[in-house]
Amino acid sequence: MSANTFTTTGDESRQTAGAAPEAAGGEALRPHAEDSFAAELRALAAADDRPRPERWQLSPWAVATYLLGGTLADGTVITPKYVGPRRIVEVAVTTLATDRALLLLGVPGTAKTWVSEHLAAAVSGDSTLLVQGTAGTPEEAIRYGWNYARLLAHGPSREALVPSPVMRAMAQGMTARVEELTRIPADVQDTLITVLSEKTLPIPELGQEVQAVRGFNLIATANDRDRGVNELSSALRRRFNTVVLPLPATPDEEVDIVSRRVGQIGRSLDLPAGPEGLDEIRRVVTVFRELRAGLTTDGRTKLKSPSGTLSTAEAISVVTNGLALATHFGDGVLRSGDVAAGILGAVVRDPAADRVVWQEYLETVVRERDGWKDFYRACREVSA
Template structure:
């Protein structure tokens, strides 16, 4: 017997507009600000949705914890006819912020082009249903509109994920779209002009290998907002705790949330390896070759809860944490294993009794 996986809780991951539907409805209901053309709520209501607050009696949970001024700049960009480019290292919530901005502004975060080395110009502009094209020639019915073209036609937000992974010629196809706000279809002697409300949010990674540098001409079409890693330990711990709790609830993990001490230990290790310095700035630390991001800390702790629920007592143990740390830090580079071993012996080992259990578990796995 099959079930409908497109309704309700059958979805493994709901889009932001469905996941936070009650919050969005409350914000629209209590919104007394000026709503720009094509938007579903005012810029101030969008800010409240992203950074948290209240709408009537409804509590609005923060979707992005960080510098609120960056969020204000992003929203202000989308009020104008400028496109928005979110750039930063992996794990700085670029895609998450992009999705939630689109959900709040137009109620649809699904008009997405996923940038890869194989992305073609047709996926950015339009393509054809070739069976209909051969049967009837170029007709409007045979035209397959890209998510960007559909967003232009409906006056909504289009999203372009990992734009720097696309080949240069694909990136360049965006220049005329963002400049002229039209897509010409010569075969139909027609063009699609963008309705009010249309804009684009693109994301780009500053660390990963295998990316293509964006041209200066394309960059000029965007307002650029740089998202950085959390500024301090407490902020990063708060972000990780919030997301782990949400993911554990969504996946119905039958394990207790880790103690605050576990969150602090994981985030401390990640921050020190990422920055190359202990938190007290007294000792230098070698950094691994890979990116040690906040998103990986969230994944590590979530997986630890799954381990504890499936094969343990339901309480996250030092052994569960150690297994996750080993996989997150030591990937496929022999150098990473040496960096991790040195960190264990030179930093973690000296931290006293509260770190002893985690140190011993890590050393046992690391050999």
């Protein structure tokens, strides 16, 4: 390595993929993907005999299998992490095997962050090299910062520099993640242009640079609702291959996603997930899909749509909260009364306009639907 290059030391990254860090006071509330699914990743690595790109933990085929699920030759079942078109996952994985960065785009609640995390876990064994985009994200979060006590005492030096997650990923040949890219101010976004085009990050204060080693790539996420907040420059957008994550195509697909995710969250919170709750999950999904589309499932009645997104992620939240109510204040069986308040909170974001939309939907659709009387009464009770 030349005198003008810079690298991070091993102790600045997680030491072992799959080795969960100790949480303060006990088990982590929400383990990272590489920790939660460590057994599946090990099984895939053992069975994976296909070519792997430099520094990848798995081959592209195995990464796609990890996300989409399947059964290995030894009988190991790989649970689906993403339910959707296979080609979308294949294009995303293939992008990471090239020199182009990946932009996951979609409406809120389409699992962009979830897919990003699991891609990084499967490719690099570490999903924690993360920059969370906000309106206040500074340039240092993407490039590097300084330990100001050391900087003032000794001037610019290797010891005074604080590498960003992107810098660490470049030096170690790993996958970095940038969440909510369009929330980041435009001038800070453009810090990524040199990183993605030249694969280098200059450090003029030290007369050095970080050169990305093979295996480095970057996954960014952005949602369609943020268009116009901080649009990506054409120069930056050209550095990404954009993959659009759609909403679930069918009600059954969305019910499956909600059921799986609620089951995972429920186990971490010691909540039961019995089959009795499937009817309520299907009702929540139906309500969200109809209001989102502005049309009933049978196509006969047009509806007004509320101001919120009513995403799959919000459906998961409503059902999880209902399951907690059923567990702690009921008999553990998810019923209409447990999800009614959550649905009201998700639908009625604008107290004036959205409440009218919700009341019309209750009276014209829910009230007349066979088998939904208990749901109608529960929703009317919390809406009164």
